[in-house]
Amino acid sequence: MSPFIQLFRRYLREQGLPVTQQREVVADVVFNSLEHLSIEDIEADLKGRGERIGKATIYRTMEILVRSGLVEEHDFGEGFKRYEHRFGQQPVHEHLICTSCSKVTEFQSPEVLRVREEASAMRGFRPVRHRLEIYGLCSDCQARGVTVSYQGLTCPVDLMN
């Protein structure tokens, strides 16, 4: 059991929500992974542990985890969401996403955090979480001569220059 489960239990209690076995197991799967997990990934992991938990419960638990701030929700444009807990080596980080091969590279940026605080403060906004995603072509795909494509066609243009 991940020690972070404690934080989740605490959150649930503070919210007056029952701490159920299902919620704990689902959270444990997420806290024990360093990946960007899809609901399907989580389901598979649960199956691997011999847990029989309905997909609806996974969705419902992920919603709570995201609200709690313990887990981040990502949408990398794949048509479904991915989840990642916030206790990895990279506490807060941003993403570089290759639109060709879907490779995701993470990086940290103190500047972004500063921007987040400044922009929020200036407007009386209370920031809870953020995401910076930079889309483009990774070095491998550029080397392979790949460009962006639509129905088999190629190459985005810098129309604005």
Added chain:
Amino acid sequence: MSPFIQLFRRYLREQGLPVTQQREVVADVVFNSLEHLSIEDIEADLKGRGERIGKATIYRTMEILVRSGLVEEHDFGEGFKRYEHRFGQQPVHEHLICTSCSKVTEFQSPEVLRVREEASAMRGFRPVRHRLEIYGLCSDCQARGVTVSYQGLTCPVDLMN
């Protein structure tokens, strides 16, 4: 007709794609709006113009517009996408999104652009577009005592502090 349509035509020709009436009208709707348009919004606008264009065509056209870089795709967590052309008063901008009332506030940040270039250059990545979204509570919702909610319940906690 928005002057930006020209850029779209140019893009289509460069890609060897037919410049159809439908594509032009859909693009015109987007270029003439300063909003974050959903597919439904676009459909309604077209209907208002008396255009009878299938939803599938709108989706297909938006895909091309996004690839061209003339239009940005957003996902504000509503379960569907929104689109915004890149010729507004705010050429490139970031978003503050209230998780309670869904209000979206835009702001510009040269620092984010610098981070984008630096982080990309450092990894041989070729950036095409990016998005920075900061989620939290707007000043109004804070004033109203609103917090984040789940199934009618309240209040997120700073579990990490």
Added chain:
DNA sequence: GTAATTGCAAAGGATTTGCAACAGT
């Protein structure tokens, strides 16, 4: 003319929801 697009409706895929049985407090 040829190749690609359009529009419709059907299909697809992720997520949500209704409800009876069940678990947490």
Added chain:
DNA sequence: ACTGTTGCAAATCCTTTGCAATTAC
């Protein structure tokens, strides 16, 4: 005991796709 959750399947919602008719080049 009471209230909220779970699990299943059905429903929902956005988006994609197949295909015959149509349009761009």
